[in-house]
Amino acid sequence: MKKRVFSSVLIVLILAILFVLKIFVSDYFFDVFFGVIACIAAFEMSRLLSKTKRYNFQVLSVIFPALILASHLLCVSFASTQGDIYWILWAILIDFALMLVVLGGTYLIQLMRRKKVLEEMTTREVKNMSVYKFTFKKCLNTLLVFVYPAFFFLFMIFVNHMGDLPLAKFTDLSVDFSIFILMTAILIPMFSDTFAMLTGSLIGGKKLCPRISPGKTISGTVGGAVWTLLLMSAIWLIFANINGYDFMWSSFPIWAYLIIVLIGVGVAVMGDLFESILKRHSGVKDTGRLIPGHGGMLDRIDSYIFIAPYIMLAFWIFAL
Secondary structure (H helix, E strand, O other): OHHHHHHHHHHHHHHHHHHHHHHHOOOHHHHHHHHHHHHHHHHHHHHHHHHOOOOOOHHHHHHHHHHHHHHHHHHHHHHHHHOOOOHHHHHHHHHHHHHHHHHHHHHHHHHHOHHHHHHHHHHOOOOOOOHHHHHHHHHHHHHHHHHHHHHHHOOHHHHHOHHHOOOOOOOOOOOOOHHHHHHHHHHHHHHHHHHHHHHHHHHOOOEEEOOOEEEEEHHHHHHHHHHHHHHHHHHHHHHHOOOOOOOHHHHOOHHHHHHHHHHHHHHHHHHHHHHHHHHHHHOOOOOOOOEOOOEOHHHHHHHHHHHHHHHHHHHHHHHO
C-alpha cells in the first residue's frame, strides 16, 4: 500500500510539472510524455500477447507509436495553419495506412528470410503451420498492439492540442481551453479509480464483474462515479471563475459538462475491465512491475486508452 501511495504521489507531481510546462512553455512536453507511455504500454501488450502464444513483432510494436505520434502532430499542425479540422480525420487514415505499409513490408521481408522464420517456429515449437500462415498471424497480432494501446491512447495528442484546432467555439477564446479539456481527460479515470477503490473497500457488497475483475464492487463503482462528479464539478467552478474562462457559464453549462464526465466514468470502467479480460486470458496479475504498487504501464493507463478518443470526440461535438 505504501508503494502504491508513493507512486501515486509521484505521478501527480509529474503531471503537475507537465501542466506548468504546458501553460508557461509548450504543449510538446505532454506530447513526449504520452509518446513514451505509448511505447512502454505497447511493449507490455506485445509481451502479454506472447504469453498466450500470440507471437508478434515486438520491436515494431515498441517503435510504431512514435510514427503515430508524428502523424498526429503533423496533422494537428496542418489543421491549425490551414484552418481545416478535417486534418484530424486524415491523421486517422494516415495511421491505418502506416499500419498496412509497415506490416505489409514486414510480411514480405519475413518471407524472404524463410530460413530464419523456420528457426523461430522450431524454437517456439510451432507445428502444423506454414511459414506464410505463421508470419501472417504475427502481423495480425502486431496490428492488435498498434491499435491497442498505441492508436487509441495517442488520441491524447489531439486532446492536448484542442486549443490549436480550428473549432468554432475555441478559435476566439483569449485562453487555452485545452488545459481544461486535458485536465478533464486525466482526472476522470484518476478520481473514479481512486474513489471506487476507497468506497469499495469501506462498503464492500456485490461484485461488479466477479469473473473478470474480482476486486471491483458495485458500491465502489457507484461511489467512484459520485465522487468524480462532485470533484469535477469543483474543477468546473474553479475554471469558470478564472478570468477568460467565464464564457463557460453561458456556452458550456455545468450540466453539460457533468454528462460528459458521467459517460467518461463509464468509459474508464470499461477500459479497466477490458484490460482485466486480457490479463485473465494471459494468466497474469499485472502487465509489468514498472510502477511500484500499480504494476505495469498498461495497468496504469488502461482507463485512458478509451478515455482519450472519447474526450476528443465529446469536446469536438460540443465545440462545433
